[in-house]
Amino acid sequence: MPDIAGFIANFNTAVDFQEQRELSGGTLLADLPEWDSLAALGVIIMFDTEYGLTVTGNDLKKCTSVQDVFALVESKGK
Amino acid sequence: MGYAAIRNVRYRGLASCVPKNVVSNLDCAEQIKSERQRLVRNIGIEKRRICYPWQCFSDLAVAAAEKLLADLNWAPEEVDALVVVTQSPDYLIPATAIIIQDRLKLKTSIPAFDINLGCSGYPYGLYILGSMMSSGDIKKGLVLIGDKCASLKDPLFSDCGTATALEYDSDAPVMHFDLNSDGSGYRAIMLPVGGHRRPTKFHHFIPEQGESGARLPVDLVLDGTAVLNFSITQVPPAVRRLCESSAIEIGNVDYFVFHQANRMINETIRKKLGLVAEKTPSTLADFGNTSSASIPLTMTQRIRGELVTMPRRLLLCGFGIGLSWAGCILETEGICMPELLEV
Numbered sequence: 001m002p003d004i005a006g007f008i009a010n011f012n013t014a015v016d017f018q019e020q021r022e023l024s025g026g027t028l029l030a031d032l033p034e035w036d037s038l039a040a041l042g043v044i045i046m047f048d049t050e051y052g053l054t055v056t057g058n059d060l061k062k063c064t065s066v067q068d069v070f071a072l073v074e075s076k077g078k
Numbered sequence: 079m080g081y082a083a084i085r086n087v088r089y090r091g092l093a094s095c096v097p098k099n100v101v102s103n104l105d106c107a108e109q110i111k112s113e114r115q116r117l118v119r120n121i122g123i124e125k126r127r128i129c130y131p132w133q134c135f136s137d138l139a140v141a142a143a144e145k146l147l148a149d150l151n152w153a154p155e156e157v158d159a160l161v162v163v164t165q166s167p168d169y170l171i172p173a174t175a176i177i178i179q180d181r182l183k184l185k186t187s188i189p190a191f192d193i194n195l196g197c198s199g200y201p202y203g204l205y206i207l208g209s210m211m212s213s214g215d216i217k218k219g220l221v222l223i224g225d226k227c228a229s230l231k232d233p234l235f236s237d238c239g240t241a242t243a244l245e246y247d248s249d250a251p252v253m254h255f256d257l258n259s260d261g262s263g264y265r266a267i268m269l270p271v272g273g274h275r276r277p278t279k280f281h282h283f284i285p286e287q288g289e290s291g292a293r294l295p296v297d298l299v300l301d302g303t304a305v306l307n308f309s310i311t312q313v314p315p316a317v318r319r320l321c322e323s324s325a326i327e328i329g330n331v332d333y334f335v336f337h338q339a340n341r342m343i344n345e346t347i348r349k350k351l352g353l354v355a356e357k358t359p360s361t362l363a364d365f366g367n368t369s370s371a372s373i374p375l376t377m378t379q380r381i382r383g384e385l386v387t388m389p390r391r392l393l394l395c396g397f398g399i400g401l402s403w404a405g406c407i408l409e410t411e412g413i414c415m416p417e418l419l420e421v
Contacts, residue, residue, distance in 0.1 A: 016116055016119065016120060018112050018113070018116055034116070036290075037290055037302055037303075038116070038117060038120055038121075040302070040303055041120070041302055041303065041306050041342050042120065042342065044303055044306055044307060045306070045310070045342055045346050048310055048311075048346065049346065049349065049350075054307060054311065056303060056304070056307060057301065057302075057303030057304065060303070
């Protein structure tokens with residue numbers, strides 16, 4: 001089972017933040033200016049290449065926090 | 079079907095033409111520079127070519143065809159078939175190919191028709207014209223491929239027209255194809271207004287609130303996440319399947335020329351197939367996503383020197399709007415290939 005620290009490192013790279021950000025599971029996506037359609041593409045690629053999972057745009061729209069996105073690793077992996 | 083082989087048809091030449099008008103995605107107000115740099119870094123597209131207001135796709139394609147015919151030393155009356163693959167016709171009707179028959183002064187005793195395909199269009203165009211020619215009734219054929227799809231509203235698309243010449247030759251190497259369609263994803267890239275299902279009305283020019291800001295109902299709809307998932311899920315297995323069906327080892331292909339979608343999609347496909355960057359030439363940075371013309375444009379701009387002088391085995395793969403995806407494996411040798419034209 002992937003740990004959230006490793007996931008957040010991957011998430012950081014995938015979103016390509018313009019400024020360094022301290023993220024935790026509780027970070028709200030709405031508070032991240034870079035959480036946009038480009039970030040969604042990066043995160044979908046991350047799921048595909050890092051975890052071998054297919055995540056859709058609708059899956060991501062339902063997420064409100066970084067923890068919600070991380071939870072997709074488990075729910076999609078079942 | 080899926081796999082198909084075409085025999086007796088030689089890939090003779092290719093010309094690509096773009097508008098002279100260059101726009102940069104980094105040409106923007108200072109306040110949004112950093113945001114634009116992030117966009118360019120991720121989609122890999124800095125410059126694009128946009129038709130002048132008076133130019134159509136057909137103007138680019140005709141310029142390419144005239145140059146190709148001249149360099150091949152083919153008289154217009156020698157051409158026996160004309161196929162046009164575009165989603166940017168001069169008019170809704172009649173077909174652009176028939177108008178181009180006259181513009182190129184080709185004889186009237188030829189078939190000329192349009193095919194409505196976008197990003198997957200190059201392998202399809204070769205397949206359709208090649209199929210028509212393999213029996214030997216048609217000796218020389220042209221397929222004109224590309225689109226006028228650029229707009230200042232989006233940072234992806236760019237304009238280009240191309241002309242490819244095929245010739246009947248019983249000694250030609252076999253061309254291998256893998257052709258696929260999935261209409262369940264038609265909403266992923268579409269112009270929802272302007273066809274017979276939803277004819278254009280005045281209110282379609284009034285902005286409405288979309289998920290990513292205001293948009294006009296007549297504008298292109300692009301579901302980026304759906305296109306991404308389709309591309310990275312379908313393209314790598316299709317490439318492997320084509321190689322298996324053709325009995326050609328993936329390591330024995332000289333170049334893989336993919337449709338230039340955006341850097342994120344193309345890099346993911348490349349990595350999933352385990353290909354080195356040197357084998358997957360790209361024109362994204364300088365020309366953006368030129369729809370069905372992106373494969374021939376990339377051949378012209380990145381590997382022309384080798385294609386005109388030595389034998390090469392190419393795997394070409396287009397994917398996108400439809401949803402539609404198609405690949406082909408070609409063996410080329412000393413093809414006629416003028417330098418990129420600009421009009």
